[in-house]
Amino acid sequence: MVLGAIGLAFATVYSPIAYKFVDLKRFKRDESSV
Amino acid sequence: MTNDQTWFSRGKADADKGIPADERLSSAAIAVFSVLMVVFFVSHQTQSTGLFTAEFGLFEQFLFYGYWVVWLTTASLEGILGLRLYSRLFDVFGGIEFLFISTVVLLIIFPFDFQYLADVLPESLRFLLEWVSDDVARVVW
Numbered sequence: 486m487v488l489g490a491i492g493l494a495f496a497t498v499y500s501p502i503a504y505k506f507v508d509l510k511r512f513k514r515d516e517s518s519v
Numbered sequence: 520m521t522n523d524q525t526w527f528s529r530g531k532a533d534a535d536k537g538i539p540a541d542e543r544l545s546s547a548a549i550a551v552f553s554v555l556m557v558v559f560f561v562s563h564q565t566q567s568t569g570l571f572t573a574e575f576g577l578f579e580q581f582l583f584y585g586y587w588v589v590w591l592t593t594a595s596l597e598g599i600l601g602l603r604l605y606s607r608l609f610d611v612f613g614g615i616e617f618l619f620i621s622t623v624v625l626l627i628i629f630p631f632d633f634q635y636l637a638d639v640l641p642e643s644l645r646f647l648l649e650w651v652s653d654d655v656a657r658v659v660w
Contacts (some may be wrong), residue, residue: 486625486626486656486657486658486659486660487657487658488658488659489622490619490622490626490660493603493615493619493622494619496610496615496619497615497616497619500607500610500611500612500615501526501567503613504530504533504607504610505526505529505530505532505533506526506527506529506530506536506607506611507526508524508526508529511630514564518594519567
């Protein structure tokens, strides 16, 4: 359960990025344009 | 990728690429496994084997069986129905968060006694699960 909780905590943060709901490239582009 | 794309259109475009056969198969397997787990644990509960302690109340049941229902839902959407986008929306907007919270809460309350885990299996198969102690379950599950 400890390992499961760690994996799920990671999935909670990472899945929107992995699923393309969050676009990290866009954030980088926005920062470079400032 | 253009700036006017929304999170939804990006996610939809990615999901529309299709589901590789191996990923669809593994999702379908998770759906089947989830059903088996529900049957397995309901058997424990109806036979009062002792796996679930007195602390396994309504709230704990909601978290515990909800955990398997979440797996069943997301895996069925992707593996059986082929609806990857809906599966991912379900994951991100509630599914994974529920799995995380239920795991942490059940870890803290721990309404289980794993020495009885194998008790609903036939005698010849009990060796498969008899090695799972409370400590093993706390760490690995």
